[in-house]
Amino acid sequence: MTVNKHDKRDIALDRTEELKQRIESYLEAAKSIPTGFKMEEEYQARKKELLQFFGATEENWQDWHWQMRNRISDVGMLRKLWSLTEEEAEQIESVSEKFRWAVSPYYLSLMEPGNPGCPVRMQGIPSIRELQDNWGKLDPMAEEYTSPAPRITRRYADRLIINVTNQCAMFCRHCQRRRSIGEVDKPAPVEEIKAAIDYIRQNPEVRDVLITGGDPLTLSDEWLDWILSELDKIEHVEIKRIGSRTPVTMPQRITPELCAMLESHHPLYLNTHFNHPREVTQEALRATRMLAKAGISLGNQAVLLKGINNDPHVMKKLNHELLKIHVRPYYIFHAKPVKGTTHFVTTVQEGLEIMENLRGYTSGLAIPWYIINAPGGAGKTPLLPQYLLTMGKDYVMIRTWEGKVFRCANGNI
Template identity: 60%
Template sequence: MSVHLKQEEFRLRQEKRKIALKRAKELKARITDYLENKDQIKNGFEVQEQYNRAKQTLLNFFNADNEQWENWHWQMANRIKDVKVISQLIDLSPAEKEAIEKVGRQYRWAVSPYYMALAMVSGSGGPVWLQAIPCIEEVKDRYGVEDPMGEEYTSPVEGVTRRYPDRLIINVTNQCAMYCRHCQRRRNIGEIDVHKSRKVLEGALQYIRENKEIRDVLITGGDALLLSDRQIEWLLTELDNIPHVEIKRLGTRTPVTMPQRITPELCKILENHPPIYINTQFNHPLEVTPEAKKACDMLVKAGVVLGNQAVLLKNINNQPDVMKRLNQSLLTIRVRPYYIFHAKAVKGTRHFITGVDDGIAIMEQLRGYTSGLAVPTYIINAPNGYGKTPVLPQYIIENKNDQVTLRTWEKRIIPYNISGKH
């Protein structure tokens, strides 16, 4: 190669490097604001000192030890459901006490000690507190409906909800470790915890056997993992014995609200019934704790595939940086962000509902700004049981023959010939 060609090649490399450095500088500038805000959006790993203090307060109150704390049966037996208990754990104003008591007369509530410790760290009115503790807005709601998804109209047999051609839900219990204030099925909570009877579950299984197009079964509630180990094993075995059922899914919030439920015994059962997918519901980075990580690690080791279905909630996670921090934190504990659900207009929960613009703004600040693994699908559930509808920012400006005009994640308008012709 001649000296002239070598010099020209060197010049071109230098020019390309200059362009690359300029581009890198642009990209770095796009994340500066988030990096500045990130330190103010704590995840559960970053508040361990405060959490441990709150945990000790609860242990002292219940006169319990750490061994009891780690037992999920103890957690369930000691769910907090009385404002007098909360008043001894954290200072409440008279108005706050009155609101909790008033809501409690209309809507049931209960919080596991574990999640109560996180709520105490969050503080009254904080993002974890709002999910767990009743507020007066619940009884002011005059427009919400009890069953916005029409589940009672999409139940071909008792215990089954069917909204899609090849999959369905078995609703196995109304019990939860915590009754989330934004719950879409609060109409089912009632006054006592009730698992579905064996007769109802056998009827649901028979329906699946008779409908060979059903290849995917979601076991949910309430919380599917609040069934006993024996009941879970029986149900999974029955589903394994139906040839056309390819996968089982479990809907549970226990990794978030009571990670102590994830025991070696439970994981052994799950390991024996692959493939199993678990979708859980982390809604704020504070919920991503070392205890949640331990539970998720055990599930992953058992061969379970983990996904997260966050709910978009006003004053909890309807800011792009909060959702970004949540999704990035989830990936570190091997939970894949799967959906962001727009909150449904369930009676007593409308104070949580945001505008769709909030969801779109979040998606705009995820796509391109973070790993695609951290970008879930934003979903609005169509009313009356007509299913999930994805909602996306508009990225195709024009589509004409082989020529499309794209808007990139940086809002650059770029023509693109899909045939590759020029």
């Protein structure tokens, strides 16, 4: 049957209306999802209050060393800044006796002080639920059993991790390495870093090295430059990666000097860790834009966290905001059952529902992999909704993002 041009246009217009209806729920929900860009005025007001409290200037605020020195890390100081109830203060104090915490002034300024359910506050301020965890483990990834040399974690054939410090601009409440935080900030000893680099040098199958911690960008430019330079000298190391949350928790760390240094070590990638659209701010944009201009490829490794981002609309909005600041959504990690953090753990079904609401509903650039780490350090395993239904010798049955089922040829038949 021949379809004329007018009828084809009508079919296309009908399809357009159908597509619009499929995205209506997200468009309506997105109006009420707070983002860092929307909250800029509130951020500036809280920033002003913090500057007055510390007797500081804008120049101080933009100095990452000042941000590190003035981290809020005890309930006494927090009470001077926020109106906490006695119960809230006592609970924070109780948690701090077991689990260390610290928040940069910048990251504190993104929080709603009077809202315990604020998705930024939940990531930075201790909760009594950390002490009510009966099933979490200190090291569910068995990193202590996958360390063939000092500071090395190795789970895969061609790549590994160097853990260079336990320092962070903020100690996330869902941190997978909270067992390593300790009581004081402590960069790895020089001899241990040298031993790690020697191990890489002696294993020619290692082509990809991830520098992590803690947060490696809390190290000085000079020390990080030395580590990268040593890796540059190893012929079989093809790429280097840095894992850092400073673009989220302390974007002032990203300076022209840092970017110039990093640019001298290509090919270099940086994966960061935004978990909620509120964290995507103008300050974060300035940091990521500098990194992008230096040729640093940026990816995001979000963690699926109950009460923070376990909502399809929130996760989609986060991914859209990330693309606006040059950051490619890379992974959504299913939260690990780390001791003191399991109140954040969701069901796998929630993660799959999020993936169902991304594929087909937004561009591929905004769709990360949903990953669960197999227990005991057995590695990352991607989880996907079921799109392949059955397979025969000459056909496959597939389900589309809309739930429509099609039979497709399997090979050239």
